[in-house]
Amino acid sequence: MLKSLLLGMSRTPAVKKAVVAFPLTRRVVQRFVAGETVEDCLRTTRGLLANGLLGTIDFLGEDTTTAAQADRVTDTYVELLRRLSDEGIAGRVEVSIKLSALGSQLKGGYELALDNARVICAAAERAGTTVTVDMEDHTSTDATLRTVTALREQYPWVGAVLQSMLYRTSTDCQRQTGPGDRVRLCKGAYAEPADVAHKAKPAVDRNYKRCATILLEGEGRPMFATHHDEMISHAISEAQRNDRADDSFELQMLLGIRSDEQRRLAAKGYSVRVYVPFGTDWYAYFMRRLAERPANVVFLIRALFERPARERAASGF
Numbered sequence: 001m002l003k004s005l006l007l008g009m010s011r012t013p014a015v016k017k018a019v020v021a022f023p024l025t026r027r028v029v030q031r032f033v034a035g036e037t038v039e040d041c042l043r044t045t046r047g048l049l050a051n052g053l054l055g056t057i058d059f060l061g062e063d064t065t066t067a068a069q070a071d072r073v074t075d076t077y078v079e080l081l082r083r084l085s086d087e088g089i090a091g092r093v094e095v096s097i098k099l100s101a102l103g104s105q106l107k108g109g110y111e112l113a114l115d116n117a118r119v120i121c122a123a124a125e126r127a128g129t130t131v132t133v134d135m136e137d138h139t140s141t142d143a144t145l146r147t148v149t150a151l152r153e154q155y156p157w158v159g160a161v162l163q164s165m166l167y168r169t170s171t172d173c174q175r176q177t178g179p180g181d182r183v184r185l186c187k188g189a190y191a192e193p194a195d196v197a198h199k200a201k202p203a204v205d206r207n208y209k210r211c212a213t214i215l216l217e218g219e220g221r222p223m224f225a226t227h228h229d230e231m232i233s234h235a236i237s238e239a240q241r242n243d244r245a246d247d248s249f250e251l252q253m254l255l256g257i258r259s260d261e262q263r264r265l266a267a268k269g270y271s272v273r274v275y276v277p278f279g280t281d282w283y284a285y286f287m288r289r290l291a292e293r294p295a296n297v298v299f300l301i302r303a304l305f306e307r308p309a310r311e312r313a314a315s316g317f
């Protein structure tokens with residue numbers, strides 16, 4: 001109930017305006033978002049690398065409404081990839097892109113998004129790293145997978161994302177088990193209708209395990225994006241059952257969520273990659289993080305009361 005409400009709010013412009021303007025929110029957002037600039041995100045990323053973790057950086061933005069805006073997002077990724085290369089960390093840090101940020105929602109947008117994604121892939125290749133294409137809601141699944149296929153003709157290392165909440169995903173997994181196929185398996189963060197998606201969490205979890213097994217029995221490089229111990233244990237034990245080396249798959253988590261566990265798994269020798277979002281357009285991403293764990297709403301409210309009185313007085317509430 002609260003989850004659906006928060007996911008609905010994530011797409012409501014009037015609520016966005018109010019939440020973004022609320023000074024307290026920005027402080028709480030810092031837990032999940034690595035600041036607004038390339039510099040901020042590199043600082044956070046260096047900290048993760050120092051703890052033995054890997055990174056995948058997302059320049060936030062899903063509300064691209066003009067081709068010029070899509071170009072700016074593309075330019076930011078190119079600049080970011082150049083900086084990763086200059087700093088000599090591109091081997092441990094890749095980027096994640098959302099096709100909506102690259103213009104897919106505009107008229108004729110998938111062609112535009114594909115062109116922009118190609119520019120980013122070329123920059124990633126120059127830097128010596130990879131790109132993973134995030135998956136958005138189910139209305140974009142086919143077009144996103146088609147875009148990944150088109151990109152892989154030139155850049156076979158491009159990663160796809162599949163969501164275990166969708167009924168179709170075990171079939172999609174079976175098509176992504178070839179040598180070198182990079183597939184990130186997650187549960188799915190969007191509000192989806194019952195005709196395409198499992199609505200009950202146990203069914204989403206069961207499908208996650210089933211899909212993880214399919215990917216691990218294949219020859220690709222699966223990436224398990226989850227904070228859920230049961231899913232992580234399943235992936236590790238299925239990797240062992242298939243005689244896979246610990247570095248033949250990845251465990252992935254989001255910035256600010258279970259950070260101790262990220263470090264613990266990395267210290268045990270697993271490849272743990274942290275998703276590092278940055279930028280000013282954090283609203284939709286932040287609301288999905290609240291929806292995943294209603295306790296985060298309590299965290300938001302508690303932050304209000306923990307603020308020093310001086311700060312409260314200065315900001316007027």
Ligand SMILES: Cc1cc2nc3c(=O)[nH]c(=O)nc-3n(C[C@H](O)[C@H](O)[C@H](O)COP(=O)(O)OP(=O)(O)OC[C@H]3O[C@@H](n4cnc5c(N)ncnc54)[C@H](O)[C@@H]3O)c2cc1C
Binds near residue numbers: 161227252254
């Ligand atoms: C690296 C990465 C990339 C992703 N990419 C995509 C994508 O492209 N498309 C997409 O739809 N989704 C994506 N997601 C989000 C994903 O689909 C889930 O919504 C999210 O990971 C929560 O699911 P879970 O597997 O962690 O399990 P859950 O069962 O939701 O959570 C398990 C436990 O993890 C912790 N936890 C989970 N979420 C939070 C949170 N927000 N705050 C605090 N604790 C939390 C809690 O302890 C919870 O009990 C990605 C997630 C990760 C980690």
